[in-house]
Amino acid sequence: MQTNLENSIPKDIQVYIEECLKKVETENNIRILYACESGSRAWGFGSPDSDYDVRFLFVHQKEKYLSVNSPLDSIDKFFDKDVDLSAWDIKKALSLLVKSNATPFEWLQSPIIYRQSKESEAFRNRLWQLSKDYFSAKTLIFHYLGIAKGMISKIEENQISIKKYFYILRPVLAAYYIKTRNEAAPMEFKYLVNNLQTKEEKSVKDAIENLWEDKLIAKEGDRIEVPAFIHSFIEAQISECGIYASNLKRETKDIEPLNGFFRDLL
Structure with missing residues (x-):
C-alpha cells in the first residue's frame, strides 16, 4: 500500500x-x-x-x-x-x-x-x-522499543483502540528497520512496512497492510481485537531487536x- x-x-x-x-x-x-x-x-x-x-x-x-x-x-x-x-x-x-x-x-x-x-x-x-x-542504533532501537512496550500495557482483555495499536506497530517496525539497515528509520509508515522483504515476512506485511486500510477509515477511538498473527511478529521483534541493541557499543x-x-x- x-x-x-x-x-x-x-x-x-x-x-x-x-x-x-x-x-x-x-x-x-x-x-x-x-x-x-x-x-x-x-x-x-x-x-x-x-x-x-x-x-x-x-x-x-x-x-x-x-x-x-x-x-x-x-x-x-x-x-x-x-x-x-x-x-x-x-x-x-x-x-x-x-x-x-x-x-x-x-x-x-x-x-x-x-x-x-x-x-x-x-x-x-x-x-x-x-x-x-x-x-546511534543502540539509542534509537531502545527508544522505539520503549514506546512499543508502554503502549502494549494499554491492551485490556485482548482489545485496544486501533490508533494505539499502530502506536505499537510503528515503533517496532522502526526498531526492526534500524536493526536491518543501520540507519535512522524513516518517518513514513509505508517505508517501514516495505522493509519487510523476505518470503517469511510477506504474510506479516500483507496482514499489516490490511489492518492499515482499516485504520485509515476508522475513528480515533475505534477498538479492535489484538491481531494474533501480527502481534506474534511484534513480540518476536521486541525480543530480537532488544538483544541486538544490547550488544552494541555506545560511541562518544x-x-x-x-x-x-x-x-x-x-
Missing part, C-alpha cells in the same frame, strides 16, 4: 496553520527555521478526525543567547481546527541530537512541510546531513560540528 502525503493537508488548513505560525513567531520574537507535520498524518495512517500535529524549530535573536537567563527553549500551543503546535529552540534540538534523540531524525524526514522556502530547505538539508553523524560524538552550525544560524 502506498500513500501520497505531500498534498494531503487541505489548503484552508495549510493557510490557517501558516497564520498560527506567524502569530507565534511575532508573539515570541523568534525566527522559525523549519515547520512540518508530525504524528499520524505524517506517518501515513491518520484518521479522518486526527489532529494536525504541527512541529517546528526556531531560533532567538543572538542577544537572547548572550544573556544570563536562558531563553525559552520550547513552545506548546493549541489552536482551533484541531491544530496542536509544539516547537523546540534550535539549541535544545542540537543538544538532543548529540544524544541521538529520535525527534530531530523524525521531524527532518516529515513528508509534510508547512514552510516552503529556500532558507527552510537549506536548513533542513544541512541539518539532516549533520544528523547522520549522531545516529564530537559536538563541534553542531556548535559551528548553531553559530552560523546566529
